[in-house]
Amino acid sequence: MTDAPEKHNRRSIRLKDYDYSQSGAYFVTICTQNMKCLFGEILDGEMLLNEWGNVVEDCWNEVPSHFKQVDLDAFVIMPNHVHGIIIITDYTHVGAGLPRPYNKNITGMKHTLGQIVAYFKYQSSKRINLIRGTPGMRLWQRNYYEHIIRNEKDLDEIRKYIINNPIKWDLDGENV
Numbered sequence: 001m002t003d004a005p006e007k008h009n010r011r012s013i014r015l016k017d018y019d020y021s022q023s024g025a026y027f028v029t030i031c032t033q034n035m036k037c038l039f040g041e042i043l044d045g046e047m048l049l050n051e052w053g054n055v056v057e058d059c060w061n062e063v064p065s066h067f068k069q070v071d072l073d074a075f076v077i078m079p080n081h082v083h084g085i086i087i088i089t090d091y092t093h094v095g096a097g098l099p100r101p102y103n104k105n106i107t108g109m110k111h112t113l114g115q116i117v118a119y120f121k122y123q124s125s126k127r128i129n130l131i132r133g134t135p136g137m138r139l140w141q142r143n144y145y146e147h148i149i150r151n152e153k154d155l156d157e158i159r160k161y162i163i164n165n166p167i168k169w170d171l172d173g174e175n176v
Helices: 051-066 113-132 152-164
Strands: 024-031 040-043 046-049 070-077 081-088 145-149
Touching: 024 113, 046 051, 046 070, 051 070, 051 081, 051 113, 070 152, 081 113, 081 152, 145 152
Parallel strands: none
Antiparallel strands: 024 081, 024 145, 040 046, 070 081
C-alpha cells in the first residue's frame, strides 16, 4: 500500500512569506476538539467558567511570563473556543547574565505566533487532562484561526467582537 501525500497535505491558512515572529498584534481563535463545550456555559450573556475554563484562563494569563516579548490584550473564553489578542513586541533583555528569575525564554530569541499558541494549547491540555484523568487526550483542534491586526480601527473592532462574544452566543456559528 502506498501513501498518498496529496490526501494528507493540509493547505496552510497562514499568510505566505509573512514573518509571524515580527512585532505586531494578532487575533487568534482556538477551538476545542470536535467543538465540545468544555469550559462552562453562557447564562444571560455572561460566560460562567467551570474548573477547566479556569485552567484555560490561568494558562492564557501565564503566557507573558514564559514569552517575555508577548503582551496580552482582550480575551474571552467561550464554552468551546477562545478568542484573544496576542501582541508580540521587540523585547530584548539588556544587561549581564540571564534575566532574573531565570526562565526558558532565551535572551534575544524571537518566538513565532505558532509557538506561542502551541505553548498555550499544550499547557492547558496537560493541566486539564491531569484533572480529568485523561493523559494525552486531545483538547484542542489541530490548528487555529489568526488575523494580523493592521491598524487601530481593526484592533478596536476586534476588541468589541471579543468582549461582546458571550452576549451573541445564541447567534455564534461555533455554538453547536
